[in-house]
Amino acid sequence: MLRMSSLFLRTLREDPVDAEVASHRLLVRAGYIRRAAPGIYTWLPLGLRVLAKVEQVVREEMAAIDAQEVHFPALLPKEPYEATGRWTEYGPNIFRLKDRRENDYLLAPTHEEMFTLLVKDLYSSYKDLPLALYQIQTKYRDEARPRAGLIRGREFIMKDAYSFDVDDAGLEASYERQRGAYQRIFTRLGLEYVIVAATSGAMGGSRSEEFLTPTAIGEDTFVRSPGGYTANVEAVTTPVPESIDLDGLPAAHVEDTPDTPTIETLVAHANATFPRADRPWTGADTLKNVVVALRQPDGTRELLVVGLPGDREVDAKRLEAAVAPAEVEVATDEDLKARPEIVKGYLGPAVLGPNAPLDADGVSTGVRYLLDPRVVPGTRWITGANVAGKHVFDLVAGRDFTADGTVEAAEVRAGDPAPDGSGPLELARGIEIGHIFALGRKYAEALGLKVLDQNGKAVTVTMGSYGIGVSRVLAALAEANHDNAGLVWPAHVAPAHVHVVATGKDAAVFEAAEKIAGELEGRGVEVLYDDRFKVSPGVKFADAELLGVPVLVVVGRGLAEGTVEVRRRAGGEPQHVAVDGASETIAATVAELLEG
């Protein structure tokens, strides 16, 4: 039994200054976690209890698909990560250190390399496969912007599982098994989820899906269509329109467009000075060229120009996903000074990528230029003429300019068509709680994991990796289960099932409360008992609401009439229950909640 008189807990009336989201605010205020450093948290007793329950659900569902638990170190040598290229690819996102002998180590953000090497060490035959291993372990990422408490931390708890198969069909089956386990885990946890197509980022691999829990404070944006298409916005592909026949299109012509450095001013000027007969010009008729800088993991930096319809912004996360592992940075004045051909507000294709003049070796002198997939051959654009105050009209893609390629960097908007033709997209936000990857042979090839097949031939193993952010799941649960007064835990993850509050100063009340608490424990119910003697009922009730234990039992004034009050934290009418047999009634309520 947890007793409030001795429990290591202080609830806070004030929100922590750095807390922007409810889960962060409430988990700190209710004494579940405490910040130790940016993005690094300490688990207090109540938080640790909830964490253990989440972990238990994960363990049970992993066991149910025959995944075996192991545990790797967090401190790992550089070499395996160098073999796969990730030592460099992770750039500044991992913590690196040297030991006393000057050997390089890292704090692992994920363990693909180590699992691959372990299986290589122990197994050698197709008969040993399929194999699924997992761990629940502390992971590290040197996030540029740790935020939202446990949601984006630098030290966090992950369940990472890995599958090993001899062929593609095996991987597909392993992937589906993990996917099913994830569905059961989140269902059991009572956490709403959407499975969306995702990009694979630094992980690599052929296919990946994210499990997102929808919430307005989510860092991820995802789309869904009436026909069932779902994807992280980063993974959405733009349906490419048909090319247009170049024959008969008007010639490009440069016009004076003074003081039109923005799309808005340009469209207004075009409509005023060069009106169209059929309809007004809109931003969608303009081709906007956005300059950014890419920093490669090895530290090198280059400029990039993204050309896209002027009615759309560049979505930084989509661009980052498209250019990963490079990071996107703002192009500085310094950057632009080195490129005098870039005239701010009037940049056009003529000086970019393959359209730019060639140097003595026949190589383009232009900044690398990537186009939105909508800019297909035959489309006509108003765009910069590379001279202040001038734009070019009727500049035709595929006739007047080309690019170094296309890029999925434009924002996705509600109403955009789904790439699979399943209707208009709707946008929502969510927290990524799981991510599953069909890795394929990337890691096995880099580290030489082969087994002998049925014919005695060495074949490279194909792998999957499957992560759940365990500490983040706890935050997502708090985010999905709270109100203004505090947390409202689902019974199966709550730090206790019943919160017994004794009110007043009457010794008989405390005796009765103690007795009920003890009886509940005897029935296997987890009890938090507020046995504090000199604390007012108001403070006790406020604490109870903040802590969020699902069933509140108030032992107080009603005792004179032989009753105690039973309330559900989630709401509904309080019940007055006879003291005699109260524990039986309450235990039944708890059982009902645990089954629900």
Add this chain to the structure above:
Amino acid sequence: MLRMSSLFLRTLREDPVDAEVASHRLLVRAGYIRRAAPGIYTWLPLGLRVLAKVEQVVREEMAAIDAQEVHFPALLPKEPYEATGRWTEYGPNIFRLKDRRENDYLLAPTHEEMFTLLVKDLYSSYKDLPLALYQIQTKYRDEARPRAGLIRGREFIMKDAYSFDVDDAGLEASYERQRGAYQRIFTRLGLEYVIVAATSGAMGGSRSEEFLTPTAIGEDTFVRSPGGYTANVEAVTTPVPESIDLDGLPAAHVEDTPDTPTIETLVAHANATFPRADRPWTGADTLKNVVVALRQPDGTRELLVVGLPGDREVDAKRLEAAVAPAEVEVATDEDLKARPEIVKGYLGPAVLGPNAPLDADGVSTGVRYLLDPRVVPGTRWITGANVAGKHVFDLVAGRDFTADGTVEAAEVRAGDPAPDGSGPLELARGIEIGHIFALGRKYAEALGLKVLDQNGKAVTVTMGSYGIGVSRVLAALAEANHDNAGLVWPAHVAPAHVHVVATGKDAAVFEAAEKIAGELEGRGVEVLYDDRFKVSPGVKFADAELLGVPVLVVVGRGLAEGTVEVRRRAGGEPQHVAVDGASETIAATVAELLEG
């Protein structure tokens, strides 16, 4: 049920090349752990199961003394450790790193600072105390010489508990409570232990005791006396003899002692050339002066000379403990060149410490000089005359020379008197499995942890810290429970209770084995079932002996007569048990072992 056909396990017939001790060798060979880097190990499924059982015992006994579980990060900012001086004191023994903003972090070797700050954050009154908190957590030390597998690792699992009290009596009570919990933990684990007085090292504090489990391969040496004195050899103090009246002692005289750079040659020469009337000269009549270098945590280095009776060696660990946090290094030729007064083999007190000439400021020019406590005033010595081939005889301590102080650096020998007069010491070796510290106010003072006492006055809290090397305990259990063929786990920490082996190729045997295994599971017995079909009985038995599950059930030839064979891994006669009812008999055997 664990099935050998799918369990992620490969037993090894060969010892790992780097394994010197049985626990290391067998835990690797039996597939419990696997090396990831020097002193850094991965837990495989069987190892993780044993670890969980050890942790469970620790958790139960911590709960029994009302210690509350929390969990701190491993990655911590420098500042708290700087406030207590330990950022520097740990020298090269901790892993340090910088984050992307160039802030300093460490991988914590122990968490006194963080617990102190947490309690300061949450608590403010004497009414909140006493308080005991603990965690089971991954810790890091950049050991110079990681060795013996889990026994001295660089990433390891610790249970670290901390007590907080308002006064000394409270600390004493908290310390005793933890001490009792440790006794119960090691008793339940079946691990023999000795509690010995210890030095506090970098931890600080007034009193500390170690729990050692006796074993010849232990890194620690401890002493015990017939009267009950026990201490780590580092903590043994030398009984100081009575001083001798200086009056009437003969004057010192320098003698030619050619070719006597060692104690042995010196004693032989003295007996040959200057024989004593009463008895021969021995090493104990000589004063040996040993030059070492000390490296302070801040990197500075200085020479030190230890003067001790010539029949004793300097014990490096005792010296290290005495000069901590400085580390002891060998004095190099370079060092000696800078000190021309040091004549190798003929060094004597005259040029050392306070005996050396003064410089212009009146400060001694001599190397710092510390004496063994036996060198009391009035004792007469043969020692170096600081000229090659010459020694001085009848050099009297307190008359002819002094020193900068005394030091406990001489080896302790069997038969030496216990400091408390409880008789002659005997020496033994052990592995440190626990260490408890009455820290006092060191950390609370450095970090400002105060509470208001009953009179409303702010008083500094007094603390204790209490560690158990959980992963090391597992290794110690393996060390104490093995034979030539493999591990012999006590039932309550074994990865399974019963190892069922089906032998032969008869389908009926596998059916019967499967049935028994299932029935045992139904009775709550943990089963490891060797269901491998094409593996020979010899390999299966060898694996069973290596893995060390306490009860082996062989289903094979006996089945024709309706029996299975039940053997205990620890030895004794095999029993032939009727197949019908076998699971009941076996479950009873297991229950008996678990109770034992």
